[in-house]
Amino acid sequence: MADVRPESMERISTKELADAFIEEQIAAIKAQVGDKKVLLALSGGVDSSVVAALLIKAIGKQLVCVHVNHGLLRKGEPEQVIEVFRNQMDANLIYVDATDRFLDKLAGVEEPERKRKIIGEEFIRVFEEEARKLDDVDFLAQGTIYPDILESGPVKAHHNVGGLPEDIHFEGLVEPIKLLFKDEVRVVGDALGLPANMVYRQPFPGPGLGVRCTGAITRERLALVRESDAILREEFDKAGLAGKVWQYFTIVPDCKSVGVKHNMRVVENFVVIRAVNTKDAMTATIEPIPYEVLNRIVDRIITEVPGINRVLYDLTPKPSGTIEWE
Ligand code: XMP
Secondary structure, three states, rough: OOOOOOOOOOOOHHHHHHHHHHHHHHHHHHHOOOOOEEEEOOOOHHHHHHHHHHHHHHHHHHEEEEEEEEOOOOOOOOHHHHHHHHOOOEEEEEEOOOOOHHHHHHHOOOOHHHHHHHHHHHHHHHHHHHHHHHOEEEEEEOOOOOHHOOOOOOOHHHHHOOOOOOOOOOOEOOOOOOOOOOHHHHHHHHHHHHHHHHHOOOOOOOOOOHHHOOHHHHHHHHHHHHHHHHHHHHHHHHOOOOOOOEEEEEEOOOOEEEEOOOEEEEEEEEEEEEEEOOOOOOOOOEEEOHHHHHHHHHHHHHHOOOOOEEEEEOOOOOOOOOOOOO
């Protein structure tokens, strides 16, 4: 498939159009790979999940998915990837828990871009190691989408480090969604039967919670980000805000403040809530969140997350603040 979207290509906006696209791609994938094996790094994000589901339909166990848990994923994410792809879709899924390896490499590293670089490089290394164990893999599948090709994805170009495994030779790339825009990928994901929370989930940076646990990452602070983020997401879901706010998450800065719990002074970390709306991530506005919802989130975080004595709400638009804190 060429890298240019033909003008005649209809925008995939309905189940019928998505079904037709899926049939077309199944035929194209079968023709491209024959009886050979295909490798895919499956993060659980919408793009790689849609590619996985398409390839499973087309070639079943000839697809080998590798899910690398770098220890910086949100609560429940690796479990959901295993449940959906291994248990429900019967995929050939290799799960690598590389948490210790990443966190050891990141220990004491404060500089954000250095953290990103380590995460990106280590990811490629882990993926390459898994690929090398499988000596008969011929193709590499990727969740490239059209904005990646157009390079109108300033976010990816700006932030993402790493890339393709360089030392391994593949016969070719399988990129079945490379002419689709994000909204079309979601319609296809729906038609493939992927769970809604996977298909419509908010953007999540490659370095994951690593850039929300500012400064040098510690396991303790990482747990505070993960738990507070899970509470925030749950409350946004319950309040019907999940589809209305572009990105909402928590940050735990590398900083403490004094508080009082059970009549004792406690010096503990604090949580920052960020909830923004944007069209292209270049600028962002603050979404007014109902006070009751904020109150409930604060209550839950200070009672359910030990080690947190204070919750702040970041009201800064972009510019001058970026969406992430690092
Ligand atoms: P900022 O913080 O630059 O973020 O306003 C804009 C958008 O980019 C996401 N982001 C990243 N995505 N790798 C990614 O894949 C990264 O290193 C990264 N850093 C930020 C951020 O979540 C927001 O959607």
